[in-house]
Amino acid sequence: MKYTILIFESIHNVLKAERIFEANHVTHEIIPMPKEISSDCGMAIRINSLVTNIERITDMLKKDKMDYQTFEKETE
Amino acid sequence: MKIVDAKGKLCPLPLIMTKKALSEIKENETLKVIIDNDISVQNIRRFVEEHGMKVQVNKNNNIYEILINKTGHIPDETKPEDYCPVGENKLSDFVVSVQRNRLGDGPEELGYILIKAFINTLPESELKPKTIIFMNSGILLTLKDSPVIDALKKLEQTGVDILVCGTCLDFYKKKEELGTGIISNMYEITERLSKAGNIIYP
Numbered sequence: 093m094k095y096t097i098l099i100f101e102s103i104h105n106v107l108k109a110e111r112i113f114e115a116n117h118v119t120h121e122i123i124p125m126p127k128e129i130s131s132d133c134g135m136a137i138r139i140n141s142l143v144t145n146i147e148r149i150t151d152m153l154k155k156d157k158m159d160y161q162t163f164e165k166e167t168e
Numbered sequence: 169m170k171i172v173d174a175k176g177k178l179c180p181l182p183l184i185m186t187k188k189a190l191s192e193i194k195e196n197e198t199l200k201v202i203i204d205n206d207i208s209v210q211n212i213r214r215f216v217e218e219h220g221m222k223v224q225v226n227k228n229n230n231i232y233e234i235l236i237n238k239t240g241h242i243p244d245e246t247k248p249e250d251y252c253p254v255g256e257n258k259l260s261d262f263v264v265s266v267q268r269n270r271l272g273d274g275p276e277e278l279g280y281i282l283i284k285a286f287i288n289t290l291p292e293s294e295l296k297p298k299t300i301i302f303m304n305s306g307i308l309l310t311l312k313d314s315p316v317i318d319a320l321k322k323l324e325q326t327g328v329d330i331l332v333c334g335t336c337l338d339f340y341k342k343k344e345e346l347g348t349g350i351i352s353n354m355y356e357i358t359e360r361l362s363k364a365g366n367i368i369y370p
Binding site: 121 | 277278281284288289315318319
């Protein structure tokens, strides 16, 4: 599986992004902040990059002036 | 016929009991092992087939009867523990009881995101629950359109039992929309809770 993990500054931004994704029918998963990315408590959003077009997502977020970071992750 | 009752026993106990019983019967005699979980059935099958014996498995409800004809021999040095699943598919004996589709007492939005994250984390945990029970508004997380349906299906595939309260599904009129797990009743639910090692209430 190939995943793109979206990291936001605060949980409120995560919630906002979730609302945007839901309104646009984007398949996504709420996961805890991966340990390898940060030791801070928090949530992140995981997108399956084989299923969803990442550019479409980042465009959506940019349109709403949302700041975010992305990380790529591959698992079996 | 020698009968070994390994119900309620977790790996490697059923294998140890099977190995001992096999050493006590004569060649071509049949041993019956009674098991109540699919994982132990698969492990016993591998354990026994790798030593030249064939098994026949009969299933009745949740009870399996494994018939082994002693046409081979298990050496004393064989370690039954080697045939038990390690790591990825480790099931412990803890039960998760999800009684609402929120986690904690606070803003709804926060509670919702917390329960979603909690359930999505379970498939990647080293120790997975033996059973997850869903009751009251918790059942909404088991419906076909649930945001955590993939995680729950994945857990089911690794052997986790998912029990969903039938009364609750009925109340919400969502029986047809169940996406994972089996419909259960208070008897089974209280039985699982009382037999649990630990119970987690998220």
